[in-house]
Amino acid sequence: MEAPWEISNAERSWYVSAQQSEATEAEELSPLLSNELYRQGSPGVSFGFSVFNLTNAIMGSGILGLAYVMAHTGILGFSLLLLIVALLASYSVHLLLSMCIQTAVTSYEDLGLFAFGLPGKMVVAGTIMIQNIGAMSSYLLIIKTELPAAIAEFLSGDHTGSWYLDGQTLLIVICVCIVFPLALLPKIGFLGYTSSLSFFFMVFFAVVIIIKKWSIPCPLPLNYVEQYFQISNATDDCKPKLFHFSKESAYAIPTMAFSFLCHTSILPIYCELQSPSKKRMQNATNTAIGLSFLIYFISALFGYLTFYDKVASELLQGYSKYLPHDVVVMVVKLCILFAVLLTVPLIHFPTRKAFMMMFFSNFPFSWIRHSLITLALNIIIVLLAMYVPDIRNVFGVVGSSTSTCLIFVFPGLFYLKLSREDFLSWKKLGAFLLLIFGILVGNFSLALIIFNWINK
Incomplete structure (x- = not known):
């Protein structure tokens, strides 16, 4: 008797036949993709919009932590690491697309099912759920940190002790009144249009970082340094470092993987995608990763050249403290907060889907179950945002565990399992190196981060 998690004979036969024509399939449309577009009754999304959607999927809260990473790796060290992670991310997408054509599945969870049966599907779904919970908590952490300061900048007089200037109170109010109701909706497609503004907000953010580099003197005023950093200020602090490594460098690759x-x-x-093929989708991915790399690098570079070693782990904090009533900074802060706020309920959906696939995949839709899962996820991310002291902890732990698995480990492992190429082929060797890189870097970074916590 066949175990319930095993692939059916029909699916296995289709897979074997797909393997036999793998060389030509790389440029062909998979049957499942054709059926998907036929059901939609649409010719598909254009190449440009696909690039735009992918860029929106890539860009997120990680942009606020990369200047801190550059301060602890140096300009050249940061550039090299960021380029390596971007190239490996592009290569891992290449492996995913190859497996998508071979297996005719359209979700990461189903790739896990095809490779390792039900355990593989459960592991992938759990990893996605933890990754998205970490992403949502990082967004809420930004809201908790920046929203009170943004409100205070619009007020005159002394409002110390007011509830609307308390980050945790504002966080709870926003999650109860905005995030939870929006995440509760069974369909939330309209937020996809508003959240598409986030890419333009990120570009605007990078432009403002460039402009404000010449508005903040270096060395920083002594009272600012003493109040926020408790360290001395000197002219030597204004010299950029090409290579610099410290215990905080352990957050570098995890933050980049998260980003x-x-x-x-x-x-x-x-x-x-319109006229989908592996080559066309790979080109869209490479373009999106290239654009994201450019925006990430520019914002990190000029953020670092503004504050140097005193850059905060969340870049906006420095501008909030040094230029509290600057109109441009206030506008860009509101833009980032708006983008973050609308992204949180959107991430609820794949997170809840992963949870449902793990435990309730064979059950019909239930409003009670739907509402309870949404509420539980909301409570978890609020508690994390309230009690995690620093956003770099989210980037470090989530980036070194789930992000490295989804970018490096799973694509390499699944390709080694599913592909029938010779092990010495270039693709399988690349997949093996990607797998080893993910395991070593993820575990090493996580060990260093935990070691730093213990020492503190």
Whole structure:
């Protein structure tokens, strides 16, 4: 008797036949993608809009932590690491697309099912759920940190002790009144249009970082340094470092991996692409990763050249403290907060879907179950945002565990399992190196981060 998690004979036969024509399939439309577009009754999404959607999937709260990473790796060290992570992210997408064509599945969870049966599906779904919970908590942490300061900048007089200037109180009010009701809706497609503004907000943010580099003197005023950093201020602090490594460098690759993660969106976007082929989708991915790399690098570079070693782990904090009533900074802060606020309920959906696939995949839709799961997720991310002291902890732990798995480990492992190529082929060797890189870097970074916590 066949175990319930095993692939059916029909599916296995289709897979074997797909493997036999793998060389030509790389440029062909998979049957499942054709059916998907036929059901939609649409010719698909254009190449440009697919690039735009992928860029939105990549860009997120990680942009606020990369200047801190540059301060602890140096300009050249940061550039090299960021380029490596971007190239490996692009290569792992190449492996995912190859497996998508071979297996005709359109979700990351189903790739896990095809490779390792039900345990593989459960592990992938759990990893996606933890990754998204970390992403949502990082967004709420930004709201908790920046929203009180943004409100205070619009007020005159002394409002110390007011509830609307308390980050935790504002966080609870926003989650109860905005995030939870929006996440509770069974369909939330309209937020996709408003959240598409986030890319333009990120570009605006990078432009403001460039402009404000010449508005903040270096060395920083002594009272600012003493109040916020408790360290001395000197002219030597204004010299950029090309290479610099410290115990805080352990957050570098995890934060970068967190920042480039879009792999859970690749296959759904592939299904919607106009005239979908592996080459066309790979070009869209490379373009989106390239644009994200450029914006990430510019914002990190000029953020670092503004504050140098005194850059905060969340970049906006420095501008909030040094230029509290600057109109441009206030506008960009509101833009980032608006983008973050609308992104949180959107991330609820794949998170809840992953949870449902783990435990309730065979159950019909139930409003009670739907509401309870949404409420539980909301409570978890609020508690994390309230009690995690620093956003770099979210980037470090989530980036070194789930992000490295989704970008490096799973694509390499699944390709080694599913592909029937010779092990010495270039693709399998690349997949093996990607797997080893993910395991070593993820575990090493996580060990260093935990070691730093213990010492503190």
